[in-house]
Amino acid sequence: MNTTQATQDAAQSKLEELRRSIDNIDAALIYMLAERFRHTQAVGKLKATNHMPPADPAREARQVARLRQLAQSAQLDPDFAEKFLAFIIREVIRHHEAIAASEGR
């Protein structure tokens, strides 16, 4: 085997090792998101039953501030963290609205 081939093989096995870790992290993210949505579904039912609005902008502002700080200390782009949270919350609010509509609110 020539040096170029050996270098390529080493790079390929490093890539596969890194991808195994990425796959594990992606799986953890899916489980964490599923768990989060289970709790937000309960919040949605609670809100619908008690005539509370689906969205709570003040709570969201606190979450954004907290997550931006966490992102910064974790060396993750705070803008990305904020966009990611907004994406999730948009979906949660959609679920809350669907629950409220199904309860005729």
Ligand SMILES: O=C(O)C(=O)C[C@]1(C(=O)O)C=C[C@@H](O)C=C1
């Ligand atoms: O905490 C709430 O009141 C929720 O409904 C949950 C949640 C969230 O997903 O974190 C979603 C919508 C609200 O605007 C704020 C937060």
